[in-house]
Amino acid sequence: MVTLTGQSLCMEQVKRILWENAAVVACGEAMARVADSRRAVEKIVSSQEIVYGITTGFGKFSDVLIAPDDVETLQLNLIRSHACGIGEPFPEEVSRLMLIFRANALLKGLSGVRPVVVERLIDLVNHRIHPVVPQQGSLGASGDLAPLSHLALVLLGEGEAFYQGEKMSGNDALMKAGLEPLVLTAKEGLALINGTQAMTAQGVLNYLHAEQLGFAADGIAALTMEGLKGITDAFEEEIHIARGYPEQTAVAKRIRDYLQNSQLTTRQGELRVQDAYSLRCIPQVHGASWQALGYVKEKLEIEMNAATDNPLIFDGGKKVISGGNFHGQPIAFAMDFLKIAVAEWANISERRIERLVNPQLNDLPPFLSSNPGLESGAMIMQYAAASLVSENKTLAHPASVDSIPSSANQEDHVSMGTIGSRHCAMIIANTTRVLATEWICAMQAADYRGVELLSPRTKKVYELGRTACASIFSDRIFHYDMERTASLIRSLGWNDTFIGLEKNTLMEA
Template sequence: MIKTAPITIGGGKLTLQEVVLVARHGYEIELDASVKAKVTKSRQYVEKLLAEKKVVYGLTTGFGKFSDTYISSEDAKMLQVNLIRSHACGIGDPFPAEVARAIMLLRINALIQGYSGIRYSVVETMVEMLNKGVVPLIPEKGSLGASGDLAPLSHLALVMMGEGEALFRGEKLDGKTAMDKAGIVPVSLEAKEGLALINGTQVMTAVGALACWDALQLAKWADCAAALTTETLQGVRQAFDPETHDIRPHAGQQQVASNIRKLTQDSRLMTNQGELRVQDAYSLRCVPQVHGASADALQYIHDKLLIEMNSVTDNPLIFTEQEKVISGGNFHGQPIALAMDFLSIAVAELANISERRIERLVNPQLSGGLPPFLTKYGGTNSGFMIAQYAAASLVSENKSLAHPASVDSIPSSANQEDHVSMGTIGARKAAKIVENAYNVVAIELLCGSQAADYRGADGLGKGTAWVYAECRKQVPFLDEDRVMYTDFRKAVHMMKDEAVLKDMTETLGL
């Protein structure tokens, strides 16, 4: 990887793209010069409270139901260590390394705002871990998403203490060995610091941020696939004329209609109203309305994630200027839980309508003269028959996964924490739906490209010709049956390739 300048955090708003660069592409970070004074001032106020033996939740008390139990200053350090060890109750496979890196980045971004009472040196340790490639192994399951992501974040804190498990340069190691090999000194937690490390929404937000970024790119490909399919089915172009969309001015609907017009510009395959038919099926004619609704949802989700990524979500919060410590509920994941359920539904619908377009391409009763299942040798060859099965399977799975997690709540901590968000479950489900949807749209792109070869690819519009050419760089025409799952993988890889996405933006203006 080419060495890049580090991303500075703490001086402004962290963006979704910056999260992706750090999480997936190994970008290092540095802290803005203003950060140290804010963090240090907050810590000094915590130490003042400790010296005065004030009764403050999380500093000199237990946690949850034990919030009324006083802890002496002598036991404060043990309290923090016990907190991390007892709360590291994660279950299941670990999150991918990119998610763990995103979690660390977002936790750092919350702590450096100066409301958490943590020592600056502890933040520096996490920065060093991120920059040197120590990746905590954080189990996916075990968070209720209400007192923050307590269980998964405890697995991050364990490695900081030289415990738990981590990856370093691709090797799975115990936390102490990983830190030693990276040349990082583990931390010895002081009062408040264990709680500051684990009380927050960074796990659900990290998973959600990466899934939302992928969904935003997928939405562009869904428009490309829809345009290609509409052309090869000789769709009616007037459905995308601006007049219709100007009198129902949802931003997403207008944008998608504009995208379809750009993509099909100068097409000789599109037809006029009444030429072959008066109107198309909904999966073609209503693309602006359906894709557009998902586009609007994705914009809402993006905006909510930006707020959360740049917020302080632990407890209690230290307000040094007002000399206050407030025990509130910023750790509650409901804002992200609802957004993640919305993400699930919005992306599931992109896949849902895509599968219906696939069906029209492969079904000879609906395709307007294309060969059955897009193969010349039907009978001895199945063509894209089972590709549609696979898409239908993923769409059906998405319907189950899209059931909202946020409507569930189970009381915890002896009913002290009696309403929880399940936001992390929602985020994990949304990420699965996004991955499934990529594969469905990939299948549509390949079906559309196959149909274009039969119709005459030289008749495609300016934009769809680019889409077709990119698909054909990856996957050749299906003349006779071959193993197809590798074709799907190649198409998905193309859709996620940053160079291709950059070219899409520059060439098509999407």
């Protein structure tokens, strides 16, 4: 069980909620803060004070006063009118995280909603009701208005949701789970949709997938080292300590651990003095991407515990401050950085693929073909990988450098963080397929070199890879092999599967 406090949610807890189906509960003290904040809103409404978003319209309509009798209609109109999402829905995992992060933000007790709103968000999580949220249509300030409006619709018994994997109306999903729709009152609609939870939810899922992809990149690169009889001297600890980046040093150690007791690697001067950069600089390039992941994780863990709506209520309602915490710039930058970091894993992987298939760069059969000329082997696998790498370069263009004014120029600078987050997911998918292609080629090279000569750990990488892609003895439809191998990468907890084997395999060796 994971307890939401509004302050302490972390990546490890997110993993438990997503992949171990851990239940979610609200902290009692946090719920007391929510109730205190709500009393402040009710006092503002009853005294008819002029406070943005509580007794006024929204955005450019902030100067329009709202009568007390129209408060509920105002909130309903807000949710319906702002539900302008476009395109395919986010994955259910993203929708699930949006619910969790929105509940967690409200538990800070600064948003003025009733406790029942938080309870219902958590009910949706625990009953596995995931709102259908279109991916496109957010500017990333004033937060993710359109995506979060689609999420809020389900609380009202409107919109659409996935209930236990089946798509249906929001009302049907609530009924099947035995839940009642909410009627929103003052401030609650605005509190639900004024936030960065769509970009943050997709961003967190991106990070979790990228983390495992990084471990996969290291392990697959180690197998490629053996396929190309790579020189291990470049991975010695001293050279990496001399530069000083801990992430670079960690990658070098992982490669050394993978390759321990290999009979296929070489030392400098045995076959050649130096390897090409795509082999020799694995720690430097992969390590730099790991540095970016560290930055991204820090920002995401701050944001998933952040109050990002407007206005915020302080000192029991004595201060109600309109600000801009809904602006997604920190996450926009983080996602753009993550896009570049993951794209570089694909960039250098594709260069290693080229070295595996190009007969001018190795002593293996041309394109790893068992019958060169009559059969093309891995020739077009490299084409496909190159295509994905090129596409990544377009997707990696920073979304955060763009802005466009909205709401009659009241909202005149926006983050485009949700676009960056979506493009990052696309880059991760492309990079997964590039690494899958390298894995296939590295396994085929190992077949030619002698699988029995692999190190104990890379042999395990080889054997697992062969469960998705059999050895290639003649041309076939390689699309299926590439997709199965990519699916294997996505499904693995690579760190737990291979990094955790270190002690056992070294003892066996």
